[in-house]
Amino acid sequence: MTLQALVTTAASSYSTPSYGSGSSSWDSSGYDGCVQQCIAQFGSVGTYTPPTSTSDSTDSGSYSGSSGTGSTHTVIVAPTEGVFRYYPFAVNASVGDTVKFMWGANEHTVTKSSELTPCNKTSDAPFASGEQNQSFVFTQVVNDTNPTFFYCGTPTHCEKGMFGIINPPSSFNAPTSVSGMMPSVIANDSTGDLATYSAYTQNMTNGSAAANWGSDIDMSSMPSWSYDLVMENVMFTRNVLAMNPDQLNADGSINLSSPNPIMVPPDVGSALAAANNAPSSSAPTAAGAAAVSSSSAASTSASPTAPPSNGAMSAASSKAMVAVVVLVATFFAL
Numbered sequence: 001m002t003l004q005a006l007v008t009t010a011a012s013s014y015s016t017p018s019y020g021s022g023s024s025s026w027d028s029s030g031y032d033g034c035v036q037q038c039i040a041q042f043g044s045v046g047t048y049t050p051p052t053s054t055s056d057s058t059d060s061g062s063y064s065g066s067s068g069t070g071s072t073h074t075v076i077v078a079p080t081e082g083v084f085r086y087y088p089f090a091v092n093a094s095v096g097d098t099v100k101f102m103w104g105a106n107e108h109t110v111t112k113s114s115e116l117t118p119c120n121k122t123s124d125a126p127f128a129s130g131e132q133n134q135s136f137v138f139t140q141v142v143n144d145t146n147p148t149f150f151y152c153g154t155p156t157h158c159e160k161g162m163f164g165i166i167n168p169p170s171s172f173n174a175p176t177s178v179s180g181m182m183p184s185v186i187a188n189d190s191t192g193d194l195a196t197y198s199a200y201t202q203n204m205t206n207g208s209a210a211a212n213w214g215s216d217i218d219m220s221s222m223p224s225w226s227y228d229l230v231m232e233n234v235m236f237t238r239n240v241l242a243m244n245p246d247q248l249n250a251d252g253s254i255n256l257s258s259p260n261p262i263m264v265p266p267d268v269g270s271a272l273a274a275a276n277n278a279p280s281s282s283a284p285t286a287a288g289a290a291a292v293s294s295s296s297a298a299s300t301s302a303s304p305t306a307p308p309s310n311g312a313m314s315a316a317s318s319k320a321m322v323a324v325v326v327l328v329a330t331f332f333a334l
C-alpha cells in the first residue's frame with residue numbers, strides 16, 4: 001500500500017479518537033488561537049533552512065551516497081540542534097527512487113537497522129552515512145519496497161527516538177496499526193508524558209489532515225520498547241505538518257521542495273521538561289500566561305472532554321488537558 005493510499009484512506013475513515021483529549025474541547029477559534037500562540041512561541045524554538053545548494057554532486061565534500069533515476073524523497077536529519085528526530089518519520093518510495101537525507105544539525109548519522117531491532121546496525125545490505133554535520137547530504141537509492149529502518153548511531157540518540165522508516169509496514173485500521181495501538185500505548189505509559197504530548201498534538205492538528213498522518217503504520221513486528229518512541233515520532237511529524245501545512249500534499253505525501261524555512265516545534269522532551277519545570281501555581285502570575293491559562297481553562301471546564309463510555313480515559317484526559325494548559329502557559333512565561 002502506498003503512503004498516498006495509507007494516508008488518504010486513513011483520513012477518509014478516521015473516526016474521533018477515543019484516546020487522549022482535547023479535540024472536543026477546542027472549538028475552531030480556540031484551535032486557531034492555540035496554533036497562533038504556539039507558532040509565535042515555536043518561532044524561538046527553531047527553524048530548518050534548506051541549504052542554498054542541494055544539487056547533490058555539486059556539493060563536493062558534503063555529499064555521499066547513491067542515487068536512482070526515479071523520484072526523490074527528502075528526510076531531514078535533526079531539523080534543529082537538540083531535536084533527535086527524522087522528519088518525516090516515514091516515507092514511501094518506489095524501486096529506483098532516491099531518499100535524500102539532509103542534516104539540519106551536527107553529529108548525527110543515518111545507519112540502516114531493521115524492523116526487529118530499530119537501534120542496531122544491520123548486516124543486511126547495510127548503509128551508513130557516518131557521523132556528519134549540518135548541511136551534509138546523504139542519498140540512498142531504493143532497491144526494494146520492503147520496510148527499511150534507519151537510525152542515528154550517535155550514542156543515546158536512537159534510544160531517544162531517533163529512527164525512521166522507508167516504506168513502513170502498513171495495516172489499514174488494524175489493532176496493530178499506530179491508530180489502533182495509540183490508546184493502549186498511551187495508557188501503559190506510567191509517566192503520563194505520552195498522554196500530555198498526545199493531547200498537545202491533537203490540539204495542534206485538530207481539524208487538519210496532519211492529525212491522521214502515519215495512522216496506518218503497522219507496529220506488529222516492532223519491539224515493544226519502541227512503541228512509545230514510534231508514537232512520539234508520528235506525533236512529532238504531525239506537529240511539524242500542523243505548523244507547516246503547505247508541506248502536506250492532498251495525496252498524503254510530504255513536499256519538502258520549498259526553499260522556505262521550516263518551522264520546527266519543540267521535541268517532546270523539551271516541551272515536557274518545560275511543562276514539568278514550571279510550578280503550575282506560578283504560571284498564571286505571568287501576564288501573558290494568565291491570559292492563555294484562563295482562556296484555555298475556561299475551554300476545558302466548559303466542555304467535557306472524554307467519551308462518556310470511558311471513565312478512566314476521562315480522568316486521564318482532564319489531567320492531560322491541564323498539563324497542556326501549563327505547557328502553553330510555560331512558553332509564554334519564558
Ligand SMILES: [Cu+2]
Pocket residue numbers: 078084107108109152153154157162
Ligand atoms: Cu543523532
